[in-house]
Amino acid sequence: NAMLQKGSHNKFGVGNRTFVFWASSNTDAAEQTEESLFDLLGFTDEEQDDPNAKINQVRKVFTSIYSGTLKTSLDDRFYILGLAPNSARIAVVYWSECSLKEFAGKILRHFDDMEIIDTRKDGKPYMGIKDMLAAITLNGKQSEATPNLPEAVVKSIFQGTPYPFTLFSACIRRIRAESGNKDKNAIRIARMAIIKAYLNRINDNNKKIDTMLDKSNTNxxxxxxxxxxxxxxxxxxxxxxxxxxxxxxxxxxxxxxxxxxxxxxxxxxxxxxxxxxxxxxxxxxxxxxxxxxxxxxxxxxxxxxxxxxxxxxxxxxxxxxxxxxxxx
Known part of the structure; x- marks a missing residue:
């Protein structure tokens, strides 16, 4: 209660989980972190003329915090609490506490891992969780993802841990299911970004897959x-x-x-x-x-x-x- 009273707080839903997050201070960096988290995960009811602009702004915010351009102190903390309904009670299923700068670093790692070359004029950085989940479902709807997958992806982003195997395997299945269909583009950029991100995190100490063509890669x-x-x-x-x-x-x-x-x-x-x-x-x-x-x-x-x-x-x-x- 003391922490909730000290700073502002927000929440978003993922499947049957509710994540509540708040910063320990009311600094500009803290407020921008809270706002950016909604945009990153795609939880907004606003119609966007240019969704890319939102994602790019999120990246700028976390880059500024991590580099120190947007000032933070060691006492600026960021908290995330995961809740789930359990009969007549609410169960705590997730808890994270770290400095604002550390949290910004984890988000930036997600951006870096998901970055892949896109030569289209209207190229879109597929960073938000909704785009990731839509890429691995039959009809491109986030709601059709397996029940526990959204929560697992969110935790991977927040903690900087390997993305779930089910995300990667579902991606491979969709590509294989659609590769013989001339009316569908099986090799979609969002899927390639997911595969790159998954493999690079799970093979953290080995040769990483580059953003673009790597002629030195002998795999x-x-x-x-x-x-x-x-x-x-x-x-x-x-x-x-x-x-x-x-x-x-x-x-x-x-x-x-x-x-x-x-x-x-x-x-x-x-x-x-x-x-x-x-x-x-x-x-x-x-x-x-x-x-x-x-x-x-x-x-x-x-x-x-x-x-x-x-x-x-x-x-x-x-x-x-x-x-x-x-x-x-």
Missing amino acids: QGYLCGRLFAVLDKIQEDANRISSIRERYMNAASATPASVFATILNLSSHHMEKLANESRRIFYEKIKQEIIDKIPATGFPAHLDLQDQGRFFIGYYHQRQDFFTKKED
Whole structure:
């Protein structure tokens, strides 16, 4: 009660949980932290002309607090209390207390982990929990996520801990379910950001996945994804269709050795249809650069779930690199 009386407090609901949060002081930094938390998690009833502006403002606020531009003291604390209904009582299911600066650092880590290249003119930073949950459901609705997932994602953001495996696995399932559907974009940027963030946190001491194309990354899943993107783009340029992606992506991402000989053979026919010789040379150089990093024993017989995630990131990075070069 004393802490609640000392500072202002707010709340938001996640599933059947209610999170109450407040700062210990009424400083400008404390007030902006409280306001930014609603915007970050997408809990607002306001219609936004530019949702990106809100998210970018949130990032600026937490960057200012963490860097010291927005002044805080060691005594400025931030509290989060998680409550759940339990018969006729309310149960405490979560409690967090830290300095404002420490909390800002955890939020900024979420921004960094979720950052991934986006070449679209109306590019959107998929940072809010609503966008993350919508990306892994059948109809793109946050309400359709499994009951405990929203709470687990919120805790990962607040605590700076690995994102839940169920978020990652649901993301992979949605990609695989939609990859053969020409009317749906299975490789959506929000999904790629989730996969990158999950893998980087769970493999904290190993090589991190970059925001954009990394030619030094020799992970076999990542390389297979890059190569698949090249073959897909060759067919797209030659025939204006993407049947390779629709027919072979799932197999290529799970059991590369079973399909890459077939699609490399198909690609050679597609390459012959490219009228522009410099374009053929361009693609051939990229293909060779990637294949040179594949072991002499050949393509992997099987990719585990983490490397399947790296396959999709490699595919996405390589596609985005093509768009970047086209713009240049």
